[in-house]
Amino acid sequence: MTRASFARMADLQRRQHQARQAKAAEATPHPVTDQIVRARIAHDIGALLRAASLHAWTGEHAANTTNLAGRCIYIVASACGQAGIHDGADINILRGAGSALADLQAHPEQLEQHRAAIQSGLAACTRLMPALSELQLAHAAQTLDGLLRTKDMSTGDIEHALQRRAEGQPA
Secondary structure, eight states: OOHHHHHHHHHHHHHHHHHHHHHHHHHSOOHHHHHHHHHHHHHHHHHHHHHHHHHHHHOOOHHHHHHHHHHHHHHHHHHHHHHTOOOSHHHHHHHHHHHHHHHHHHOGGGHHHHHHHHHHHHHHHHHHGGGSOHHHHHHHHHHHHHHHHHSOOOHHHHHHHHHOOOTTOOO
16 A cells, blocks of 8 residues: 555545544533523523513503513423323412413403403412423423414413423323
8 A cells, every 4th residue: 555545545534534533522512512402491491481581560551471481481380290290289280370360361351350361370380380390391392383373372272381291291
């Protein structure tokens, strides 16, 4: 073999090694990257919950309140369903808040009558969130995004989310 063929072979082996390293790096996320993603998810859900709470306390527009609070309640309800949390006082409060949101959507002029139920639902979300993982919340947010693209939300969607079980979880 000539010096040039050794150089080509060495260059080929080096490129193959670099490709294997790049592929391995993609397959195995770095622990810091994983924590950054989790922090972003927690931050985004927290920001949505704060905005919904602010609208529930002082908002004058029923549509904005319904939109923000409904998103929070659905995300937490869906994540609870995935986590196997299907009953309890806070879950019942979520159901009541979902019902209040459905009524408010049908009758936007009744915002003041439903404000307390929506505030209670958002407070229940705050209490339930520590029991949920960021990945469950992210999956729930993706599910909500898909639902919003295909249809209008209803109280039944929240109930269905609460009853849903994660894949592989025993019934």
